[in-house]
Amino acid sequence: MNRETAGDIRKSSPLIQYIKNNIGILIGLLLMCILISLVKPQFLATKNLLNIVRSVSITAILGFGMTLCIIIMGIDLSQGSVIGLCSCFCAWMITNVGAPFWLAVISALFIGALCGFLNGALLACFPLPPFVVTLASQLIARGFCYVITRGNMINVDASFGELGNGYLFQVIPLPVVYMLVLFVLMFLLLSKTVFGRNVYAIGGNPEAARFSGINIKKVTWLIYLISGTLAGICGVISCSRVTTGQPTAGNAMEFDAVAACYLGGISYMGGEGSIGSTLLGAIVLGTLANGMSMLQIPWYVQNITKGGIIMAAVFFDVMNKQKRKKI
Numbered sequence: 001m002n003r004e005t006a007g008d009i010r011k012s013s014p015l016i017q018y019i020k021n022n023i024g025i026l027i028g029l030l031l032m033c034i035l036i037s038l039v040k041p042q043f044l045a046t047k048n049l050l051n052i053v054r055s056v057s058i059t060a061i062l063g064f065g066m067t068l069c070i071i072i073m074g075i076d077l078s079q080g081s082v083i084g085l086c087s088c089f090c091a092w093m094i095t096n097v098g099a100p101f102w103l104a105v106i107s108a109l110f111i112g113a114l115c116g117f118l119n120g121a122l123l124a125c126f127p128l129p130p131f132v133v134t135l136a137s138q139l140i141a142r143g144f145c146y147v148i149t150r151g152n153m154i155n156v157d158a159s160f161g162e163l164g165n166g167y168l169f170q171v172i173p174l175p176v177v178y179m180l181v182l183f184v185l186m187f188l189l190l191s192k193t194v195f196g197r198n199v200y201a202i203g204g205n206p207e208a209a210r211f212s213g214i215n216i217k218k219v220t221w222l223i224y225l226i227s228g229t230l231a232g233i234c235g236v237i238s239c240s241r242v243t244t245g246q247p248t249a250g251n252a253m254e255f256d257a258v259a260a261c262y263l264g265g266i267s268y269m270g271g272e273g274s275i276g277s278t279l280l281g282a283i284v285l286g287t288l289a290n291g292m293s294m295l296q297i298p299w300y301v302q303n304i305t306k307g308g309i310i311m312a313a314v315f316f317d318v319m320n321k322q323k324r325k326k327i
Contacts, residue, residue: 056285060278062257072203072270084248087108088148088149092154094160119133190275202219231250259313265313268314
């Protein structure tokens with residue numbers, strides 16, 4: 001094999017390209033795991049590693065939807081409240097209405113999709129800032145959580161918990177299975193379809209995308225519809241895991257999704273990013289949170305750390321953009 005052939009193989013290998021693009025965060029994750037395991041050897045126990053990937057699942061699923069929003073220079077601040085709304089509605093359907101599990105799940109997913117549809121419709125049809133629209137949706141959805149539950153928790157049948165607490169082959173937690181399936185679907189959607197190419201085109205240069213015939217309104221609407229649906233899925237998982245619908249469910253989880261995106265290298269200026277990088281960012285956040293909990297570091301220090309991560313990620317993104325402009 002000559003040098004040119006070897007170079008072509010390396011260039012065409014998605015895995016090698018992925019490692020190259022995320023080498024910094026991969027090294028950081030490895031060092032973090034080593035340091036935590038030196039202090040707490042049980043960190044590397046199989047049970048704890050499964051707990052990490054289980055806790056990562058909701059953040060990653062939300063992050064997949066947030067990735068699309070950020071790539072087109074938008075954001076979806078309603079995700080956390082939509083989780084709460086769908087969780088409460090699912091529990092209300094099961095306990096108060098007596099609906100079968102499958103109908104409650106479909107109804108909750110419909111509510112999530114409806115929230116995304118309304119966000120997308122407003123942003124597609126009117127020149128409104130995504131921050132304001134989704135912030136308003138966040139407040140409205142959270143308010144409906146309290147309307148549905150009347151400020152109390154709604155308990156559901158314990159058998160419903162299998163959906164969020166069960167295992168595939170008695171090994172892999174079901175939320176991780178959902179995350180991996182959605183990861184594959186979202187990866188293919190963003191990297192292998194016309195829709196995905198349109199998303200990057202809009203984020204890179206909206207005017208050029210419009211002149212090239214891309215229907216920006218339709219793409220925007222679909223992006224927020226997907227984001228709302230993914231939040232609905234997280235709401236069902238959340239309801240199942242604790243077997244209750246809580247009006248505070250999903251509180252501030254949209255910020256974890258944003259942190260996962262930025263940590264994974266999604267540019268706040270749009271046009272760049274990948275689903276794989278977001279998943280890696282979510283894993284880093286989950287590993288960090290688990291390690292800090294094992295080290296008995298207070299929760300408010302964890303919030304400070306997350307805020308610092310978002311600040312640092314945006315800072316380095318801006319610095320890199322300025323360097324490219326100078327070059």
